[in-house]
Amino acid sequence: MEAPLIDVPDGTITTPRGFLAGATAAGIRDDVSGKLDLALLVAEERCAAAAVYTTNRFQGPPLRLTKRHLADGKAQAIIVNAGCANSLTGEQGVRDAQEMAELAAAKAGVAVEDVVVASTGVTGWLIPMDRIRAGVGHLIPTEDGGDGFAHAIMTTDTVAKQAAVRFQHDGVTYTVGGVAKGSGMIHVNMATMLAFLTTDAPVDSAVLSALLRETVDASLNMLTIDGDTSTNDMALLLASGAAGGETIGEGHPALPLLGAALGNVATTLTRKLARDGEGASKLLEVRVDGAASVEDARKAAKAVAGSILLKAAVFGNDPNWGRVLDAVGYCGAEAREERLALSMQEVEVYRDGAPLPFDEDALRQALAHSEVRIRVELGVGEATATAWGCDLTPEYVRINSEYTT
Amino acid sequence: MEAPLIDVPDGTITTPRGFLAGATAAGIRDDVSGKLDLALLVAEERCAAAAVYTTNRFQGPPLRLTKRHLADGKAQAIIVNAGCANSLTGEQGVRDAQEMAELAAAKAGVAVEDVVVASTGVTGWLIPMDRIRAGVGHLIPTEDGGDGFAHAIMTTDTVAKQAAVRFQHDGVTYTVGGVAKGSGMIHVNMATMLAFLTTDAPVDSAVLSALLRETVDASLNMLTIDGDTSTNDMALLLASGAAGGETIGEGHPALPLLGAALGNVATTLTRKLARDGEGASKLLEVRVDGAASVEDARKAAKAVAGSILLKAAVFGNDPNWGRVLDAVGYCGAEAREERLALSMQEVEVYRDGAPLPFDEDALRQALAHSEVRIRVELGVGEATATAWGCDLTPEYVRINSEYTT
Numbered sequence A, B: 001m002e003a004p005l006i007d008v009p010d011g012t013i014t015t016p017r018g019f020l021a022g023a024t025a026a027g028i029r030d031d032v033s034g035k036l037d038l039a040l041l042v043a044e045e046r047c048a049a050a051a052v053y054t055t056n057r058f059q060g061p062p063l064r065l066t067k068r069h070l071a072d073g074k075a076q077a078i079i080v081n082a083g084c085a086n087s088l089t090g091e092q093g094v095r096d097a098q099e100m101a102e103l104a105a106a107k108a109g110v111a112v113e114d115v116v117v118a119s120t121g122v123t124g125w126l127i128p129m130d131r132i133r134a135g136v137g138h139l140i141p142t143e144d145g146g147d148g149f150a151h152a153i154m155t156t157d158t159v160a161k162q163a164a165v166r167f168q169h170d171g172v173t174y175t176v177g178g179v180a181k182g183s184g185m186i187h188v189n190m191a192t193m194l195a196f197l198t199t200d201a202p203v204d205s206a207v208l209s210a211l212l213r214e215t216v217d218a219s220l221n222m223l224t225i226d227g228d229t230s231t232n233d234m235a236l237l238l239a240s241g242a243a244g245g246e247t248i249g250e251g252h253p254a255l256p257l258l259g260a261a262l263g264n265v266a267t268t269l270t271r272k273l274a275r276d277g278e279g280a281s282k283l284l285e286v287r288v289d290g291a292a293s294v295e296d297a298r299k300a301a302k303a304v305a306g307s308i309l310l311k312a313a314v315f316g317n318d319p320n321w322g323r324v325l326d327a328v329g330y331c332g333a334e335a336r337e338e339r340l341a342l343s344m345q346e347v348e349v350y351r352d353g354a355p356l357p358f359d360e361d362a363l364r365q366a367l368a369h370s371e372v373r374i375r376v377e378l379g380v381g382e383a384t385a386t387a388w389g390c391d392l393t394p395e396y397v398r399i400n401s402e403y404t405t
Helices: A061-069 A090-108 A129-137 A146-152 A205-217 A255-275 A294-306 A308-315 A322-330 A360-367 A394-401 B061-069 B090-108 B129-137 B146-152 B205-217 B255-275 B294-306 B308-315 B322-330 B360-367 B394-401
Strands: A019-024 A038-053 A074-084 A115-122 A161-169 A172-181 A194-199 A234-239 A283-291 A341-344 A347-351 A371-377 A383-390 B019-024 B038-053 B074-084 B115-122 B161-169 B172-181 B194-199 B234-239 B283-291 B341-344 B347-351 B371-377 B383-390
Touching (some): A038 A205, A061 A234, A074 A090, A074 A146, A074 A234, A090 A115, A205 A234, A255 A383, A294 A371, A294 A383, A322 A371, B061 B090, B061 B234, B074 B234, B161 B255, B322 B371, B341 B360, B347 B360
Antiparallel strands (some): A038 A074, A038 A234, A161 A172, B019 B038, B038 B074, B038 B234, B161 B172
C-alpha cells in the first residue's frame, strides 16, 4: 500500500502528542558506568493499549504482570530497566516486578493497574531493588524524553533504535513513534527484544490488538539474530488519542493509513535491530517469492536469514549460495526444485533446478556491501515475505562468551 | 542396558568380517593437497542393508539413487567422495551419481543396483567426473582399508571418527564397526553427516531398519553442531553375516546385545563428531530428566545443546545458566518452572523455581574443562534423553566464512 507518510527526522516515542518520558542511570549492572538504565514513559491520559509477548514457556515476572495489567486494553505508563531481566527469579522476582509497578504508579500519578513493567538484561539475577527505588526518584518525564528512554533500554545494543512518521487524514495530523532494543537472543517471536510504539491517533480498543499483531508479524517477527527467544520480550502499542479527530475503528477510512504508518515505523525499527545485531557487520535481507502461502514464504525467509552457516558466509563475502537453498530445503515450506531461482545482490546464481554461471569475483565484491539482499523464488505460488537478519561474526562469539563476566 | 561389549582398539568399518575398503586422493577439490577424497567399501557377499536419510526437501542425486538401490534391503558396495556434495546440481548431477555407481560396480564386481553412492562437500558444484573416473582406477579394497576410508570421507573434520566393538553369543563372536564424518552443518536429522555402520552378524532384513532407526534416534540424531541440515546426509548399516551363526531376527536372544553394540558404536561416533564440531574447543553433553515423554526430553536436550547463545557462553567458561532454561522454555517441551532444576558440571545452580547461590569462580574453572555436562530436570515425568554438541567459537565463524574460498 502506498501511503503519504512523512518521516519525522530524529523522531521518538514522545513525538506523538500526549506522551512524556524520562530516564536515569540507576546503576543496575554497575554503579560506575553512568549508562542510562531505567526509564519511564507516561501518557497524559489513559491510552488504548495492546501487546504481543514472547512465546517462551518461562515468561518473566514483569511480562506476566504486564499481561494482567493490559487485560482491560488500557495502560498509562511504562517502566523499563536494562541490565537485569528479572526472569527465572522465583517468588522474589514476582514481588520485585510488583514493586516496580507501584513505584512507577506513584511517580507518574497513575493507577498501578495501568503500569507496564519491562526488564531486560541477564536472566536469573535478582533485580537490585534499592537501586530501582533510588533511580525512580530521579526520573523526570518530559515531552522530549523519548531519546533518553531509547538509550536507557539498550543492553548490548550499540545504537538506539527509534523512528517516527506522520500522516494526515481529514485535516488531522497523526503521528506514530517507536523505539526498540535488542541485539542478541533475537528470533522470530519476540526474543530478547522490546519494542514500544506510540500514536496520538484515537484508536478503538477493538482494532488495536489486530493492528499490532499484523504490524509485528510482518516486521519484528521476521527478524532473527541468533535463533534464540527470551523470557521477557514484548511489543507494545499505546494510542493516546491526543491528536484529536474521530476514533479510528473497524472500517474507518484512516485505518489503512494508520496501519501503513505503524508498518513503516516497525519495519524501520526491525532493520535497525538487524543492522545492530550482536557483532554484526552487515544487514541481511531475505525476500521469498512464489510461495504457496504467506506462512510458507515467512518460514523460508526466516530459515534463510537464520541459517548460521549462511550468516558466516555473508560475513566472509562468500557466494556459497548452496547454503541458501539448503535452508529452504529444511524449513518445511513447499517448493519445487526444478522451478527454484535464487539471486544474491541481484546476481542470479540458480534457475530452474540448476546452477548458473556467474562472475565469482564480482559477486564477492558485491557481498562486501553493508547490506546483503537475497531473493529466492520457490516456484509454487504467489505469496511473498521478507525477513531480516545479520551476518555471524567472530565478534558475536566474543560478546556472548563474556556477557556476564 | 548393560552388555558385555568389548571395545576393539583402532577398530574400523572393516573390523567386522566380510568387508574390504580402499581409498585414494582423486584431487576432487584440488589436485595438489594429496588428501584422500574417494573411497570404496566392498562386502564379499550381498549384505542386508538399511539407511536413514536427511529430512531436507532437496535431497541430492547420490542420496536419491541410494534410496532406490536400497529399496530391496540389500547392498554390496559404497562409493563415497569428499570435496563436492553433488547436490542442487540439476540433471547433470543425476547423471554423475549414476556414473559413480556404475564405476564402483565395475571396480567391485557387483551389481549396479547394489551400490550406495554418497557425496559430501560444497553444495551446488558439479562433480569433476574425470577425476572420479581416474580415481576409481586407483582404488584397491583390502581388509585393513577401513582407516583410509575414514580419512577419505573427511571434509572440514580434523580427525577421523571410527569405532568398533565385539560381543559374543552362543559361541559366536560378532563385531560392529562404524565410521562417520561431519563437523559443520550438523543438526538433529542427518545434517551434513555421513555414518556407515557394518556388522558381520547375520541380521534379518525385517529387523535391520528398526534397529538402525532406534540406534540413530538416540545417538546421531541427538547431535547438533549448528542447527543446519544438509541435502546429502545418511546413516547406513550393512550386515554381512560373515560371522556365521543363526540369523538374528525379531525375538532372537542376541538382538538386545546387537542393539547395544550398535548403540555403543553410534554413541562413540556421535561424541567424536561433537568434539570435532567445526571450530569446537569443547564437547557439550546435555542430559534432560523428568520429561513427560522421550520426545519432550529429546526436544529439550537438543534445544539446549543447540542454543548458540549457550554455546558461546560455554566457549567463554561463562556460567550463564539462564540461557539453558531459556532454551528449555522455547523448545516446546512440557516443564514446570517451580520444579525445574539445573546443574552445570555437577554444580547445582537452580532448584524448585529459584536460583541457588554457587561459587562462580569455581564453576568458571570447571567449565574450562574440555567436556561440559549440563543436566536439566523438567519436573513433570520420568523420561530422559541426552544430546551432544560443542561450543561456538570464533574459529567456527572463520571456517564457515571461508569455505568455498
